[in-house]
Amino acid sequence: MSIKPIRTCIVCRKSEDSSALIRLTLVDGKVIPDVKGGAPGRGAWLHRDCVESAIQRGSFKFAFKQTSAPDVSELINLLDNK
Numbered sequence: 001m002s003i004k005p006i007r008t009c010i011v012c013r014k015s016e017d018s019s020a021l022i023r024l025t026l027v028d029g030k031v032i033p034d035v036k037g038g039a040p041g042r043g044a045w046l047h048r049d050c051v052e053s054a055i056q057r058g059s060f061k062f063a064f065k066q067t068s069a070p071d072v073s074e075l076i077n078l079l080d081n082k
């Protein structure tokens, strides 16, 4: 029996198995989906369905402890590719 990693969605604060969430990292001021996993740096976890709310609320500014809102264009591309 293995212990699954549990992460908390930054938007709805629900705890989930990490496989149910997507990991985002901040690279050069841009929020990038960590699709392969294991990218270095501070990560934020959230449900795919919560991405839009996160963008609207400016949640990434707080999640990544930034003074201004990070660039979310890569994330918007991800949403457009649904």
Ligand SMILES: [Zn+2]
Binding pocket: 009, 010, 011, 012, 013, 014, 046, 047, 050
């Ligand atoms: Zn969520």
